[in-house]
Amino acid sequence: MVKSSVVYECASCGAQYPKWAGKCEECGKWNTLVEEVQVGRRTKTAQTRGTGARLQNLNEIETKTMARLSTGIGELDRVLGEGLVLGEVCLMIGEPGIGKSTLLTQLSLNLERTVYVCGEESPGQVRLRIERMQKGKKAQNKEPKLKLLAETDVDVILTTIEKEDIALLIIDSVQTLYTADLPGMAGSVGQIRECTGRLIAYAKRKNVPIMLVGHVTKEGEMAGPKVLEHMVDAVLELTGDRYYDLRILRTQKNRFGATDEVGVFQMSETGMMEVTNPSQLFLAEREEGAIGSAVAVIMEGTRPVLVEVQALVVESELPVPRRVAQGVDARRVQILLGVLQKYTRLAVGSKDVFVKVTGGLSVKEPAIDLATVLAIASSVRGKALPKNAVAIGEVGLLGEIRSVGWEQKREKEAQKLGYTQIYSRSSHRKVGEIIQNW
Ligand code: TYD
Ligand code: MG
Numbered sequence: 192m193v194k195s196s197v198v199y200e201c202a203s204c205g206a207q208y209p210k211w212a213g214k215c216e217e218c219g220k221w222n223t224l225v226e227e228v229q230v231g232r233r234t235k236t237a238q239t240r241g242t243g244a245r246l247q248n249l250n251e252i253e254t255k256t257m258a259r260l261s262t263g264i265g266e267l268d269r270v271l272g273e274g275l276v277l278g279e280v281c282l283m284i285g286e287p288g289i290g291k292s293t294l295l296t297q298l299s300l301n302l303e304r305t306v307y308v309c310g311e312e313s314p315g316q317v318r319l320r321i322e323r324m325q326k327g328k329k330a331q332n333k334e335p336k337l338k339l340l341a342e343t344d345v346d347v348i349l350t351t352i353e354k355e356d357i358a359l360l361i362i363d364s365v366q367t368l369y370t371a372d373l374p375g376m377a378g379s380v381g382q383i384r385e386c387t388g389r390l391i392a393y394a395k396r397k398n399v400p401i402m403l404v405g406h407v408t409k410e411g412e413m414a415g416p417k418v419l420e421h422m423v424d425a426v427l428e429l430t431g432d433r434y435y436d437l438r439i440l441r442t443q444k445n446r447f448g449a450t451d452e453v454g455v456f457q458m459s460e461t462g463m464m465e466v467t468n469p470s471q472l473f474l475a476e477r478e479e480g481a482i483g484s485a486v487a488v489i490m491e492g493t494r495p496v497l498v499e500v501q502a503l504v505v506e507s508e509l510p511v512p513r514r515v516a517q518g519v520d521a522r523r524v525q526i527l528l529g530v531l532q533k534y535t536r537l538a539v540g541s542k543d544v545f546v547k548v549t550g551g552l553s554v555k556e557p558a559i560d561l562a563t564v565l566a567i568a569s570s571v572r573g574k575a576l577p578k579n580a581v582a583i584g585e586v587g588l589l590g591e592i593r594s595v596g597w598e599q600k601r602e603k604e605a606q607k608l609g610y611t612q613i614y615s616r617s618s619h620r621k622v623g624e625i626i627q628n629w
Contacts, residue, residue: 199224202380205418227381228374257447260358260400263301266456266465267294270427270440272448275359275400279447280391282365282419284405285429290438291404294429294456294463295361296320298402299337304358310343310367311404324462343367343377345386349393357399362390364404365419387422420444431458435551437472438463439491453492470497470608473550479578483570486581486610487562488601489554495597495604497581499549500559502566507543518548519563520555527564527586534590535623537571557585558595561614561622568626576629580612581605590623592616 199208202225206217214221259274268274275281285291296317299305309317317339338355342348345368352360362368368386369377376382387403394401403423420426424446431438440454455466466472474497477484483502488495500519507513516524524546528539546563548554561584569576583601585593594616595601602613619625 196228198227200227200380203417205380225380226375227379260302262298264294264298264465265467266440266454267298270442270448270452270454271425272445272452275402276424276447277400278394278398279400279425280387280394280403280423281401281425281427282403282405282423283427283429284407284443286407286433288433289429289431290456290458290463291429292317292363293320293324293458294440295363295402295404296324297462299359299361300324300335302359303336304356305337305361306340306352306355306357306359307337307361307363308340308342308348309363310341311364314339314341323460326461343369345370345389346372349389352393360390360394360399360401362401362403364406366406384418384422387419391422432551432553437466437551441492449493451492453494455491469494470604473498473552474608476549480575482573482575483566485562485566485569485576486605487554487559488581488583488605489556489559490597490601495601497605497608497610498552498554498559500562500566501547501549502563502570503545504539504542504567504570507541509543512541513543513545515544516546518551518553519546519559523557523560524563526588527560527567530586530588530590530622531564531567534621535568535626537568537626539567539571542571556595557593558583558601560584560586561592564622565614565625572626574629577612579610580614580629581610583613583615586622590621592619592622 199211200206201215201218201220201223203220203223204215204218206215208224211224215223257276259276261274262268262271271281283291283295292312299307300321307317321335340348340351342351365383365387366378369382370385370389373381373385390401393399420443426443428441428443429438430441436458438456438458440456442450442452444450455469456463457466457472469491474486477499485500486497487500488497514521514524514528524544528544531537531539544567546567561582564586565576565582583595583598585595587593592615598615605613614625
């Protein structure tokens, strides 16, 4: 028997209620409950339940090395873990305009036999994008082999591709899909969940990998049901600042690879360019020997990356001096200023302090502390740090320099790029020691 009934589901956490309410009791959010019609699943017959399933010993289970499909984009392959696994369903989320469609279009051009389902744009728009991306590239005699499908009914999509031999299915985006079996609108919690469920079943049955595009809300969360992230094999997040061309692809979840790999891209006229050496990009416009500038080594996934921290310290005209931070946590800057005030002879209490990480990068790691402190100290003293200096370390409340993870890896990367004066826990114990002696 297939039964359907109405429930109210929280669009944020997926909690279900028999009646509508203004607030979700589970996650505490307001106005998130939406009406969903549930199609009950056929229950198993008493007979199957009676026989039960079979327990397996470990050695009875066959293991196959998973076949992988290279995307032809090195940075994307690395984030996925050497490419897509056949049958893998991967969700790529990110703010509108960040470059999801661009990246996936490139991917579809690299592979043969790709089907690109464009629910957001017309096929004409996709074609224009492809032509724009191929402009300026060396004579492309190869015609792209991808096929476009302008359809949003998931059942029509699946019927259309059922008999096709395809290597990759791209759905742009999951919020535009719907099935006529459910009454909700495309983009509602129930629709997204059911459509994705049907696509996953197809991927596993046919061993075809699927890339799904998902939008995020203003708060940076995937719009739609939270459960979606549990249903798919991998969740990749494309981030970046719309005023900069840097784009970073991070893994939120990956059943077939590590979650700490990060892909770095630069948005260009002709698509997303891979950045294989991000340090060069971040230090490209750095003025050597500038006052108020320090170089830090941060970790982007498992890769050490050199970035520039800039500080500007000026006499304040306000009763409460301003402290503005871009790319680093403003509260951490406050703490570091307290440390400078107490443990060094630099008076920063009455000064406006502005700190910025260049390149539009946002750094959450405490390993950037020491560079932040040194950039501020450099601005206060009006003296540049040595040209070949980098700073690696967290700064404690007692003014001590603390060691951070992957220190050797960071040092090696710095040395490789010619930064031989390394300030860290190994070279100094207290920030004051560095500030007095350079
Ligand atoms: P898009 O991939 O459509 O974003 P999303 O699918 O995440 O919403 O990217 C849109 C922006 O990227 C748009 O502002 C134009 C710009 N863009 C480039 O800078 N270069 C390119 O080659 C392409 C195709 C787009
Ligand atoms: Mg798009």
